[in-house]
Amino acid sequence: MSVPRFWRKIPQRYNLEGTHCETCGRYFYPPRNLCPECRREGTIVNHTFKGVGKVVTYSVIRTASDQFSALTPYVLAIVELEEGPRLTTQLVCSPEEVTIGMPVKAVFRKIGSEGESGVIYYGTKFAPM
Amino acid sequence: MRDVAVIGIGCTKFGEWWDRSFRNLFVEAGVKAIEDANLAGEQIDAMYVGNMSAGRFIEQEHIGALIADYAGLASEHIPATRVEAACASGGLAFREAVISVASGMSDIVVAAGVEKMTDVDTSLSTDALAGAADREWEGFTGATFPGLYAMIATDYIHRYGLTREQLAQVAVKNHYNGARNPIAQFQKEITLDTVTNSTLVADPLRLFDCSPITDGAAAVVVAPLEVAKKFTDTPIKVLATAQASDTIALHDRRDISTLDASVAAGNRAFQMAGLERKDIDFVEVHDCFTIAEICAIEDLGFCKKGEAGKFTEEGATALGGQIPVNTSGGLKSCGHPVGATGIKQVCETVLQLRGEAGKRQVDGAEIGMTHNVGGTGATVAAHIFGRA
Ligand SMILES: [Zn+2]
Numbered sequence: 349m350s351v352p353r354f355w356r357k358i359p360q361r362y363n364l365e366g367t368h369c370e371t372c373g374r375y376f377y378p379p380r381n382l383c384p385e386c387r388r389e390g391t392i393v394n395h396t397f398k399g400v401g402k403v404v405t406y407s408v409i410r411t412a413s414d415q416f417s418a419l420t421p422y423v424l425a426i427v428e429l430e431e432g433p434r435l436t437t438q439l440v441c442s443p444e445e446v447t448i449g450m451p452v453k454a455v456f457r458k459i460g461s462e463g464e465s466g467v468i469y470y471g472t473k474f475a476p477m
Numbered sequence: 478m479r480d481v482a483v484i485g486i487g488c489t490k491f492g493e494w495w496d497r498s499f500r501n502l503f504v505e506a507g508v509k510a511i512e513d514a515n516l517a518g519e520q521i522d523a524m525y526v527g528n529m530s531a532g533r534f535i536e537q538e539h540i541g542a543l544i545a546d547y548a549g550l551a552s553e554h555i556p557a558t559r560v561e562a563a564c565a566s567g568g569l570a571f572r573e574a575v576i577s578v579a580s581g582m583s584d585i586v587v588a589a590g591v592e593k594m595t596d597v598d599t600s601l602s603t604d605a606l607a608g609a610a611d612r613e614w615e616g617f618t619g620a621t622f623p624g625l626y627a628m629i630a631t632d633y634i635h636r637y638g639l640t641r642e643q644l645a646q647v648a649v650k651n652h653y654n655g656a657r658n659p660i661a662q663f664q665k666e667i668t669l670d671t672v673t674n675s676t677l678v679a680d681p682l683r684l685f686d687c688s689p690i691t692d693g694a695a696a697v698v699v700a701p702l703e704v705a706k707k708f709t710d711t712p713i714k715v716l717a718t719a720q721a722s723d724t725i726a727l728h729d730r731r732d733i734s735t736l737d738a739s740v741a742a743g744n745r746a747f748q749m750a751g752l753e754r755k756d757i758d759f760v761e762v763h764d765c766f767t768i769a770e771i772c773a774i775e776d777l778g779f780c781k782k783g784e785a786g787k788f789t790e791e792g793a794t795a796l797g798g799q800i801p802v803n804t805s806g807g808l809k810s811c812g813h814p815v816g817a818t819g820i821k822q823v824c825e826t827v828l829q830l831r832g833e834a835g836k837r838q839v840d841g842a843e844i845g846m847t848h849n850v851g852g853t854g855a856t857v858a859a860h861i862f863g864r865a
Contacts, residue, residue: 361617378614378726405635405733407627408680409619413604416619424624424679426728434728436615436625443680448635460619471617 361471364454366433368395375431399454400477401429408443415460427452427474440475451477478579482705482712482865485514485698486824491662491812494692499535499593500547506694506817507548507589514698514708518549521698522583524557527570527590528816533605535593544589563609564765566590567695567819568720568849568858574699575718575860584701590821591694592814602690606815609852611726623687623766625727625853627679630768633734634681636783639771641681643786645672647767648685648809650795655806657836660821662691662812672767686767691812695820697827702865711831716752716844717861719745727853734768736854739776746846746859747778754778757861758842759829760800761822763850764807770794773848774802777859796837804829804837819849819858826862 359365366377370391374383377397383390406425409416416422423439423446439446440455452474459471487509489502503526511518526544531537545557560570567590574588594602606622607615615625633639649669655661667685675684705712721741724730731737747753760777764770771785779800780788788794794802805811805825808818826845828834849858 378611404728405628405632407624407631407682408677409621409624410677410679411599411603411623412619412621413607414600415604417600419619422619424618424620424628426628426733436611436618436620436726436728438619448631459617473618 362456364397364399364472366395366397367392375433377429377433377435397429397431401427401452401474403439403446403448403450403452404428404434405448406439406446419460425474438473440473445476453477479581480702481575481578481699481715482702483697483715483823483827483862484700484705484708484712485510485516486827487511487513488660488695488821488824489693490660491691491693491814493595495595497692499531499537499591500543502593502692503544503589503591503694503696504547506591506696507587510587510696510698516585516698516708519553520585521550521553521555521587522585523555523577524548524587524589525570525573526557526559527566527568527819528559529561529563529566529592530605530608530815531593533597533601533608535596562856563851564763564813564815565819565849565851565856565858566816567821568847568860569819569856571697571820571823571860572718572720572858575715578699578701584704586699587696588699588820589694589696590817590819592816593692594690594814595692599690615726621679623682624679626766626768627682628727629734629772629853630681630766633768633771636734637786639786641673642669643790644686644767644771645669646789647764647770648672650789651764651803651807651809654796654804654837655810658806658811661806661810662689663810682766682768688765688808688813691814693812693814693817693821695817695824697820697823705865712865713827713830714863714865715860716863717746717749719749719859721745721857723855725852725855730854734772735782736772736776736850736857738854738857739773739848739850742857742859743777743848746861750861752844752861756844757800757846758844759804759839760802760846760848761805761807761825762802762848763818764803764809765813765850767809769850770802770807777848796839801839804834804839819847822847822849823860830862830864
């Protein structure tokens with residue numbers, strides 16, 4: 349996995365910046381620059397999400413690739429933001445704590461690193477509210 | 478469009494082949510398929526090769542030409558094309574071969590699939606397979622491939638009350654079938670306890686809920702139905718070829734535990750074949766994880782949503798049941814060399830329809846189906862076959 353590609357995206361990951369289609373009212377995170385509903389008729393503008401939502405589903409990852417192996421076991425989840433879109437994220441909580449429907453909020457965290465002494469990259473995780 | 482038939486099949490044994498190379502494996506499968514079809518190499522008009530990630534697993538790209546070359550066909554200069562759609566690469570390679578013959582553009586076409594996955598360590602293969610999902614928005618967060626299917630399982634269990642035993646029964650059944658398949662990686666029966674006591678990989682999925690890391694290759698030869706009898710007494714007709722796509726990321730799906738691409742591909746296949754679910758005698762579905770088979774038999778319409786656990790527990794999907802599922806042993810017991818899987822499913826279906834499946838033969842099998850999934854359901858290929 350190449351870090352430079354992810355650096356470019358980091359402002360959006362830091363601030364939970366997505367997009368909004370003013371034509372149909374849908375919100376997108378991860379951001380999209382083409383609305384799948386309105387396609388070319390859509391008017392896309394940037395939107396910063398409030399960062400609150402709830403857990404839709406989850407797992408506890410026990411075997412991971414190198415970048416994440418130091419973090420295992422960690423909780424992986426799909427979170428639905430209050431504005432509607434869903435995203436995949438790590439949860440900052442113990443495996444025993446997580447339930448479906450649990451309210452969560454965005455927090456800024458280290459996401460992973462390229463090996464033990466490699467580059468660290470940051471982004472958004474979610475924590476129980 | 479012309480009718481198309483499968484006239485030859487070939488498959489290596491699936492497993493961990495540390496003493497064999499990528500090209501060695503696909504040449505074995507290809508030669509078997511060509512011999513099975515009673516062909517000479519120079520009669521081949523084109524090749525389609527399913528391969529997911531040779532660039533990551535063996536650091537080799539340009540697979541189409543490599544395969545044509547080592548198949549001894551460089552001097553024939555045939556078109557040889559690599560097809561990639563993660564774990565559905567093989568299914569799509571087969572579909573491209575069928576389309577090529579149906580269109581009249583080619584007559585004799587080889588569809589192959591190959592993957593050499595054990596040359597790298599588990600961490601790298603985990604990372605390579607995670608590329609079947611959305612690297613920027615799933616992989617970046619630490620989502621592994623088993624982790625994504627585990628989130629499907631969590632959602633399914635929560636909504637439909639699937640039990641741990643019902644889920645494990647999928648693996649038990651597929652190992653039972655695989656124990657009767659000479660090409661399977663694991664030719665060994667297992668018990669419910671084997672599954673439920675195995676190591677957790679991504680809760681609730683355990684090691685025995687997951688298909689393994691595998692090396693292997695498979696190849697088939699397709700031809701116009703009108704000439705198929707010149708090559709074989711038992712051509713198998715392709716009654717339908719269908720393909721569908723969906724969002725790359727699981728989190729963007731309409732419903733986490735319904736693969737809408739499976740539903741769409743299934744519906745298109747049944748419509749093209751002019752058949753109903755009850756007409757299908759057996760099906761090879763994409764069981765990369767036990768939960769995937771549960772979803773597949775519902776999404777293809779063999780039982781109602783939420784009932785696949787009970788359906789499996791009652792033996793409806795076992796050999797001799799209402800609709801035998803994964804008579805080959807599936808990805809679970811055969812192994813899952815990702816690019817080869819979709820072609821192996823076709824090989825198994827052809828064996829069953831020829832009545833050559835030995836101890837796992839479905840009595841009187843006349844119509845069979847295959848279902849091959851890429852990623853967590855972003856691509857699905859579905860095919861229906863019948864005796865010609
Ligand atoms: Zn719109």
